[in-house]
Amino acid sequence: MVIRVGRIALPTGLRRALTFWRRSIQARVVVSTLLLSAIVISAVGWFLLQQTRDGLLRHRVDVVVGEVEAEVAATRDRLSTASGTEVNASQQRADLIDPIIEAGDSRGYGVVLGGPEGNDTGLADGGAHRTSGLELSSVPARLERHFDGVNRSTAWTYTEIVRTLPDGTTETKPGIVVGSQVQLPADGQHYTIYFLFPLTEEEETLSLVTRALLTAAGLLLVLVAGITWLVTRQVVTPVRMARRVAERLASGHLQERLRVTGEDDLARLATSFNQMASNLQRQIRQLEELSWVQRRFVSDVSHELRTPLTTVRMAGDVLHDARRDFDPATARAAELLQAELDRFETLLVDLLEISRFDAGAAALDIEDINLLDVAHRVVDAARPLADQRGVLVVVEQPDQPVRAQVDPRRVERILRNLVTNAIDHAYPDDLDRPIVVRMAADDQAAAVTVRDRGVGLAPGESAMVFNRFWRSDPARARSSGGTGLGLAISLEDAHLHGGWLQAWGRPGEGAQFRLTLPRRAGTPLRRSPLPLAPLDEEDPELTVPDDEAPLPDSGREPSRGVSS
Template sequence: MWSGGHLLPDGASGGPAHPLIRLFGRWVHRPLLPAARLWRRNIQLRVVATTLLMSLGVVILLGLVVIGQVRNGLLDAKRHAAQGQAAGGFEVAEQVADRMSDRGQDGAGASGRGVQDSGAWLNALVEQLASGGKGAYSVVALSSDSGETPYVASRGPRASGDVRPDSVPADLRKQVDEGTAPYERYGKIVHAGPGEAEPAVIIGKRLDDNHGDAYQLYYLFPFTQEEKSLSLVKGTLATAGVFVVVLLGAIAWVVVRQVVTPVRMAAGISERLAAGLLQERMKVTGEDDIARLGESFNKMAQNLQLKIQQLEELSRMQRRFVSDVSHELRTPLTTVRMAADVIHEAREDFDPATARSAELLRGQLDRFESLLADLLEISRFDAGAAALEAEPIDLRDVVHRVVDGAEPLAEAKGTRIVVRGAEAPVIAEADARRVERVLRNLVVNAVEHGEGRDVVVRLATAGGAVAVAVRDYGVGLKPGEATRVFNRFWRADPARARTTGGTGLGLSIAVEDARLHGGWLQAWGEPGGGSQFRLTLPRTTSDTLRGSPIPLEPEDSRRNRRPDDAAPARPAAERLASVPAQPRSGLPSGELPLPPVEAPAPSADPTALPGSGARVVRGAQEAPQGSSAVRPTTPNEGEGRPRGR
């Protein structure tokens, strides 16, 4: 859009491009995509192409300079030779006129016979002067306007060969008439027959004939030979330039290949190392810089292989230790549990201190059994022994069971659990036991950290995905801790009182359950603004997850909230109504949803996504625009402070 070019009126804004323009742009852009991709990925091609372009520019510049110098030299040589030839011809014409004038005076005297022979004399003079040129030049004799004998001027002009007298420019004739010195001008020789005009240098002078009348004599020197010489030089320079450019391109190709080939080899070996083939090494030959690079690369690969093997061995030992300890503790724990149950049943017969100890013993045994069950589950995931028993289930039933189980805790905390989006069935192929475990962990944590405020559980389905989001309005999450929220045994605030006695493994097991489904578990939060955890699963086990029907960052977050909504504190009903994009039929009477506010789409970083994040983002980027599929979410939406689990 040009503001100064008046393509649009002042103040007008440019709208979207016309569909035909966009279609033409895509039609032009599509064939260029492979070439552009090759250009970006092939450094050897870029170096060789740059070398060829620069060499071509230098050769063209040098050729123009050389051709200019040769042309100027040929023109100067031709002009000097023409000036000498024309001066000799003018001198011969003057001598012939003088001799004929002397003979006329010695003869019959001044009679009309001498005047009548002037035309024949001019014809003979032109033929005499032109005979010495042998095609190197032509001679033209024209009458002069300053002549005193009118009938001489009335005779036609004389020219040698088939040269037309109008080849002499009019301004040159005027100059010759006004002076007595020779004048020259560049022009063209026009022939009487068919053919193109020839460039030439024209030299003329005003002379007197045998009767003393003025006439104009011109020499026309064509540049035929010079043009042939210049064409030969151009052809030679073009051939030499092409050869030089091709030679430089070949040299650049060979030189760059010697450098790029080891780099490509290192890149390929790096990819194989990343794929787990730790025994791959570069082939090293010679003692140059590339060879030293290969040796350093091989040493690095060897050290990495050693470290990875040590870490793998340590990891195997840790997993085996956890598994063995977990299994070995089950038998004594069962015995202790039986004894604790007996003591707990008879606690009324004990004194108050002993009875209280029996109750504490049973509570701590419950926590220990929970920790042991979590350790066993983690060991199954580590060993790859976790099995998915998927079947079509309605997530509404799972959510209702989880909410019913969390109601006692919610009543104790003064929290209300509200379910949204449960009007229509939300069917997916999933393991009901694992999904219920994930949602129970999310809901219980939301209630525990919601500080008595409402907790919203939202269900949605779209495209090939289903999602369940748990939103609380408690302490929220701090930025920078989202990468650790699913770590094992990690707690945001270890000193925080925990009424339910978490083990620190809940979210770790939850994210493994999500991955087992090919799903996605993410967290979002802001300090003082609550948090939201979202579980996204493919509708069928064969589907590829491309996004989530629920945005990770809710529309009632501070960033998405309108300024006039951010100042006053809202009651619980209005705060619940601001949970994103629900059908109007799902709202209780008296509640009106806030208008949706579009959040800016942050860039996706697959490495920061829990679960199958890389696959989710890649699939979302490949989805066509305008698709009715779910909106892909990004890790930036999940930044926040993780709650202690």
């Protein structure tokens, strides 16, 4: 299974590993400690291996150089006792080198006789006298050049010893080649004897040391990982417990507390956390009691006012029906009384609705409807008010049906509040700048925007416009006789659907409200099909990103999604 993140497709296993890495501080500490320990151990191991290798080679060089000098000294002694009248140089060379080759075969090193001095063919002449199977290429050319001229000192260097085995294959091993010159009495020429010592024992020793270091490093890393895991567990476990308790506190289990053991810093942290939780519980209970009293007060007052309001309504209706028999001043008073009674009754209805939201008693009656039909009903109902103000309200026809599973009554109330609010704040007698109701839908969400070109909203007012009884201009008269609770109730209706209700505005340029609802009930919203900023705005700063996920459990878009 592959999950696509942005433009990169990640396998499920890798995604889970990355999630675990981000969320587990214990894993990060253990892995970081292991990496640092591995780097340190590798550096120390490399240094120890280098020192061991240099020490082994240095010791081997001292041994073989001493052995060669002893062998050459013995050879010179034999030559000094040879007859000075011996003129067969070839026989004397054989008598010189054969014992050395036999000694080399028994002691594990090879021998090559080179010379005589000044022979341009190098080892080609004297090279016939050498250990069986030993290739002449085993002697480096730089060592041969060392003995050109009058240089008589013993010299050594590292080399690759190449041997031809009886089955015809070749074998290459690292070694040390030591060269030294002797003078042959028969012809008076100087010949170079090359001793080739393999480093087999040193290789085996170095391999053994390497295996021991690798084993020790592996065991040490396991030990470091275990110790780090145990130490971090002692610190992380109380933190995880605190996180779980904090999550349960956040979910409403206010009685949860941390268990306190010991007197260390973590125990003191747990004690402080418990004290904080107790204080929060006390404060939350006080706020809940105050909120319950407030909701009860609003509900009781709303219900208790209904009876006297009914009596006053009956008396007001009688006065309003008989206003033609009154003098003009009394008739006008009867008309004002009737209008204020209508507004008072609407206010009581809104207060009862708000109290139901506060009490968590509001519920949805879901139906699959076309939002275009709801918009037309709202606009038709608001047309008399729009005609009175001299304002034109237009519903744009969407490209496709905008259907959603919603509560028709609540959605109609939201759109009615938005349209009447737009009519209230539009410039009167301005048919050139109509109020536009626009809607669109995608696979996940449906959106409706109401755009007016009236007084607009000042910076910061787009977030305050949904507050209860808030008015941008308290001195401004309402055309529709609103109560100041319409947008607050609309916001609660939108949240009840799991949707968003947002506002954009600029002074003198009008405002736009956007309602976004999930097309299927219970589906979380991720984006809106319509932008929050009006489509007729050309300012790029007004472009609002809609492809961001909402904050967890908020039912709202990110704060950037509301601009003013």
